[in-house]
Amino acid sequence: MEKRSTKASSNDPKHKHDPDDEDFYLNNDDDEYDDDEDDDNDYDDYMDDTDDLEYTSSNASKYDPTPSVEIFTSQNSTVTPNSSYASTSLKNLSQSTTNQPDLSKSLTKRNIELDEEFKYEVLSPDKIVQYMTECIADVNSVLELTPTITRTLLHHFKWDKEKLMERFYDGDQDRLFREAHIVSPFRPNTYKRTTSSQSTRSSRLKEFCCEICFMQYTEDNMSGLECGHKFCKPCWREYLTTKIMDEGMGQTISCAAHKCDILVDDTSVMTLLQDPIVKIKYQHLITNSFVECNRLMRWCPAPNCSNAIKAQYFDAQPVKCDCGHVFCFSCGELWHDPVKCKWLKKWIKKCDDDSETSNWIAANTKECPKCQVTIEKNGGCNHMICKNQACRSEFCWVCLGPWEPHGSSWYNCNRFNEDDAKKARDAQEKSRHALQRYLHYCNRYMNHHQSLKLEQKLTASIREKMEEMQQHNMSWIEVQFLRKAVEVLCQCRQTLMYTYAFAFYLKRNNHSIIFEDNQADLEIAVEKLSGYLEREITSDNAVETKQKVQDKYRYCEQRRKVLLDHVHEGYDKDYWEYQEDL
């Protein structure tokens, strides 16, 4: 039900990262229900759910795991359904209502003209669990297994239901269970644990030796999985705690016995563990692997936000979390139009190379060749196994090639190579020259980055000015242009910032020259607008100033659109050539 479109977000000048501003909207929205641009549904939703709003908006950004303690047994969620949608609807509503009528009309029009829609939902932690339970129940309605087995199977297929179904019904089921490290529930199990009600008095009194601590225990105190390996409960508890708390394992904890790869199930974990902190961490890890393995989901990267975004298909599109953070669904960075994820990642890595931390990262880490996660090697041999639950690729630390052929042809990553050393020296010469070029782009990128950071300060000072102007002869609605101007300014700065990352990798051709002209034009206009906002707002010549600022921000907006459209057109028509080797 949550509908948003690419352009609505990328052009929507109401984008905010500042949580304070959310309040700002909320406080003021009473004044402006005279909105006719917005979708009726949103409005209805808003009316239906008004009561829940306060609850959601205050809780949306906090991870409160308590309601999910029983996640794996119960499907009830304590959060009122739709409340998270409602709060976003409200934001949408209030955002568009604060637009000046002419502007919002043009925005809406643009959306209709330009867009296929990118649909997504914001899921709170409870919703994530609920969604996971739904996925499991959905599959289970066909497979009819226990939820924990289904969950493990689904995880094995990276939460691709179709793939699981296909393998389950077409392939060798025993093999499937073996691959997923589960004891097949269909196989008559010789080890089947005897429940205490079945066990006779004598066997209950019989003592067993726990192979972990070597202590004697009665059967009541021993426990094990379907595989039949039994250990005493205190050892199990300790084992699970170590795995969960120290090694951060959730999905992939196996039986404690040597060479037994049967995975622990949720019920066992929940009954064996006592410490609620460990239990919560376990659930958190399970949810985490659910989100991370799922291509159509991504955590909101904002600090202290525990929401996730669920999209209908995978694409580099802007998404806005309930916490107000707008980011790219594909890479998780701030929304970075016009530059593409791949180049942005390269660029950010390059920029970061300057700091001490990144020096350390460069010296001590490499990236997994498959999933690009950063890896530190802290000992052992060169046979690396990626710890990223969704990847687990095996590669050689030295050459980063797949591990497989190393058995026979690892000779290539042998010791230091003279030729390579010479090449490295030549490369250094070249890089001196490249550095000059890099600094040119980096300085400009950082400049906008820095200005963006000062956004909060500017917002505050503008708010003061707005108050001041209202003291004089202007109405509330008449001073709204100032906030709009700040938003346009920030948006333009963000775009400009990323144009430098884009331009850095661009090969020079006719279109790149047009692009640079557009960039320069926007930059000049933005600096002027910035100047107006910082200096020339006084209540004396309010009407004149308003006209000037409005003209300028409209011009900026227009230039920004021209620039982005040109880049997008270039993507469609292959104007852009890149310098891969930078």
Added chain:
Amino acid sequence: MVSIATARIKREFKEVVTSDELTKCKIKLELLNDNFTELKGEIGGPPDTPYEGGTYQLEIKIPETYPFNPPKVRFLTKIWHPNISSVTGAICLDILKDQWAAAMTLRTVLLSLQALLATPEPDDPQDAVVANQYKTNNKIFVKTARHWTNIYAGSTLAAEPEFDSKVKQLIDMGFDNHKSRVALSSHLWNVEHAIESLYN
């Protein structure tokens, strides 16, 4: 309260020390401090291998979370083996890393290490130079390993006198004893190549 780690090491220690079977395999264990966190292990080179006759000292450190995490083991005695670093003594063995299971003991670790000496895994090397030699020039590998056993692990079995003379040749040129041996070992006992690498 006595931690699980301490309680277990105590029992394991007793088990290893008193087991006849283990004495037969030339496996020993010694405590280095009173709180059972540092031990010294010793394994004999298995028969019919280049390591036969040698005695290998091992450094064993018990983490607080033992037995839920593996002990940290490293060779103190220098050894020429594809899965053991000839420089640091670090070991590449799955059970000391992700294949560790809480139900395993120091006894199983020491036995596994002994088995590793008998059956190297050159496809999962710790020391690429040694592993390469093992695969491409096995004869020289066996000789080199035997030579190292002789020099560092106190074996009295047949040495390689020609190797000794080559090492001496380099020592006479002013190079360090061990460094010379490493250089020669890494370069298939080709004196010229070894000298070149030492100068670089």
